[in-house]
Amino acid sequence: MPDLNFSVLRFVPREGGYARGQEGFELILKTAVSVLVEHGYKDMTLRRIAKECGMKAGNISYYFKSKDDLVRALLQAISGSYEAAISEATAGAGADPESKLTQLISFILQDGTTRQTSYLFPELWSLANHDPFAKQCVDELYLREHRRFDEIIGELNPALSADDRSILSTFILSSIEGIGVFAGYGKYWQDAMPQLQATACRCFLEFVKSAKPGVDGTLSASKLELKP
Amino acid sequence: MPDLNFSVLRFVPREGGYARGQEGFELILKTAVSVLVEHGYKDMTLRRIAKECGMKAGNISYYFKSKDDLVRALLQAISGSYEAAISEATAGAGADPESKLTQLISFILQDGTTRQTSYLFPELWSLANHDPFAKQCVDELYLREHRRFDEIIGELNPALSADDRSILSTFILSSIEGIGVFAGYGKYWQDAMPQLQATACRCFLEFVKSAKPGVDGTLSASKLELKP
DNA sequence: CTATATTTTTGACATATGTCAAGAATTGCA
DNA sequence: TGCAATTCTTGACATATGTCAAAAATATAG
Numbered sequence: 001m002p003d004l005n006f007s008v009l010r011f012v013p014r015e016g017g018y019a020r021g022q023e024g025f026e027l028i029l030k031t032a033v034s035v036l037v038e039h040g041y042k043d044m045t046l047r048r049i050a051k052e053c054g055m056k057a058g059n060i061s062y063y064f065k066s067k068d069d070l071v072r073a074l075l076q077a078i079s080g081s082y083e084a085a086i087s088e089a090t091a092g093a094g095a096d097p098e099s100k101l102t103q104l105i106s107f108i109l110q111d112g113t114t115r116q117t118s119y120l121f122p123e124l125w126s127l128a129n130h131d132p133f134a135k136q137c138v139d140e141l142y143l144r145e146h147r148r149f150d151e152i153i154g155e156l157n158p159a160l161s162a163d164d165r166s167i168l169s170t171f172i173l174s175s176i177e178g179i180g181v182f183a184g185y186g187k188y189w190q191d192a193m194p195q196l197q198a199t200a201c202r203c204f205l206e207f208v209k210s211a212k213p214g215v216d217g218t219l220s221a222s223k224l225e226l227k228p
Numbered sequence: 229m230p231d232l233n234f235s236v237l238r239f240v241p242r243e244g245g246y247a248r249g250q251e252g253f254e255l256i257l258k259t260a261v262s263v264l265v266e267h268g269y270k271d272m273t274l275r276r277i278a279k280e281c282g283m284k285a286g287n288i289s290y291y292f293k294s295k296d297d298l299v300r301a302l303l304q305a306i307s308g309s310y311e312a313a314i315s316e317a318t319a320g321a322g323a324d325p326e327s328k329l330t331q332l333i334s335f336i337l338q339d340g341t342t343r344q345t346s347y348l349f350p351e352l353w354s355l356a357n358h359d360p361f362a363k364q365c366v367d368e369l370y371l372r373e374h375r376r377f378d379e380i381i382g383e384l385n386p387a388l389s390a391d392d393r394s395i396l397s398t399f400i401l402s403s404i405e406g407i408g409v410f411a412g413y414g415k416y417w418q419d420a421m422p423q424l425q426a427t428a429c430r431c432f433l434e435f436v437k438s439a440k441p442g443v444d445g446t447l448s449a450s451k452l453e454l455k456p
Numbered sequence: 457c458t459a460t461a462t463t464t465t466t467g468a469c470a471t472a473t474g475t476c477a478a479g480a481a482t483t484g485c486a
Numbered sequence: 487t488g489c490a491a492t493t494c495t496t497g498a499c500a501t502a503t504g505t506c507a508a509a510a511a512t513a514t515a516g
Contacts (some may be wrong), residue, residue: 057504
């Protein structure tokens with residue numbers, strides 16, 4: 001009984017087969033995400049997924065030749081779904097770059113308040129630390145978000161160099177994602193999310209607008225005295 | 229062969245027993261952290277820990293009556309070690325609240341560049357999502373850091389209300405932790421950490437100093453138009 | 457409807473895991 | 487040194503896991 005609240009998973013198309021085959025294929029992946037979210041990767045066993053699918057474990061081996069294969073398809077589907085979500089989130093934004101930035105920040109933070117995202121990403125980060133393919137999927141996912149920030153920051157402050165823009169994008173994106181860890185679904189500071197959202201929008205918008213070209217070099221030079 | 233680079237784990241004292249018993253006890257916990265970091269919780273099995281300890285699996289059952297027990301002791305030891313680290317990091321700071329803030333931020337970010345911390349925390353976050361005891365340990369760990377930020381921000385901007393201070397502390401702390409996810413050990417933006425560190429110090433220091441009392445209420449009121 | 461292609465179950469396999477009891481080995485005190 | 491308390495190994499157990507082959511069930515084209 002998977003109940004995913006982010007946009008439907010994006011599946012790599014299945015070659016040949018009956019309609020029922022495609023259903024089973026997608027059901028397995030959707031259920032696998034659900035199990036991953038609800039119980040963590042440690043307890044994401046083939047038998048558990050199969051039981052929640054209403055099928056037997058052996059049938060999963062028919063669709064995926066190994067568990068590793070299933071996990072790969074899973075990661076690709078997740079990455080693809082967030083790609084679609086980010087596109088949608090930034091598509092309807094007006095010409096105003098300020099509202100584009102606040103809209104993107106707000107979208108990511110709102111998404112972080114869902115159980116789905118809040119529980120899923122620590123699993124992805126953990127997987128990425130021990131599996132190169134998972135790392136690649138996560139990196140690509142964040143690179144796409146990074147690119148969106150980069151574009152918007154370029155509009156907001158055209159005087160900045162590409163390097164400065166990139167640092168700012170990384171800074172803002174990672175900060176925003178960190179907020180989800182502390183104020184996401186079920187987290188200790190969950191109730192503060194609305195204020196955090198507003199604070200983040202104000203703080204980062206101001207910072208981007210007031211950033212001066214050469215900031216990057218300046219900061220690099222001053223890094224030595226800042227280290228403990 | 230555990231090689232932990234944060235301050236030595238803090239163990240709950242062992243009642244009675246020989247010196248060798250204390251050694252074995254600590255060795256198991258240190259090795260368990262090492263396995264957790266290197267292979268993830270999924271592969272942190274008693275036999276693996278035992279092998280790396282140079283002992284047999286059965287012996288772990290002598291020290292810990294169940295794996296759950298071992299994990300609890302582990303989480304407490306980790307939480308305690310970071311408590312000590314944070315105390316040390318902020319102890320030697322001069323009277324200047326500005327350098328206190330940059331020093332604290334820099335310490336946390338520097339710590340995030342270690343394999344230890346960078347690989348450990350996603351495991352802790354994942355555990356916390358599925359185990360109340362783990363959640364409690366992680367919450368306490370971050371509450372202590374939050375308290376340090378709160379104190380420093382109070383010195384930097386005494387006009388702020390307790391609520392405003394708390395929101396700012398949560399905002400900065402979570403942002404900083406997020407940077408570790410993106411630019412920590414082995415991460416995609418690892419090379420940008422020095423610039424991110426400088427950027428974070430500048431951005432947050434300015435933001436705290438320029439924050440006006442009542443910020444909290446203002447932000448709360450404006451949150452509606454910011455939501456997507 | 458029939459025949460073929462596809463999906464699913466069944467049942468087993470090798471291996472891995474947490475746990476435990478009994479006995480051997482070690483430690484440290486008298 | 488002797489002896490009791492402690493530590494450690496051995497070997498087993500029940501259960502769980504990923505995988506697979508063969509048979510059964512289902513779907514679809516002709």
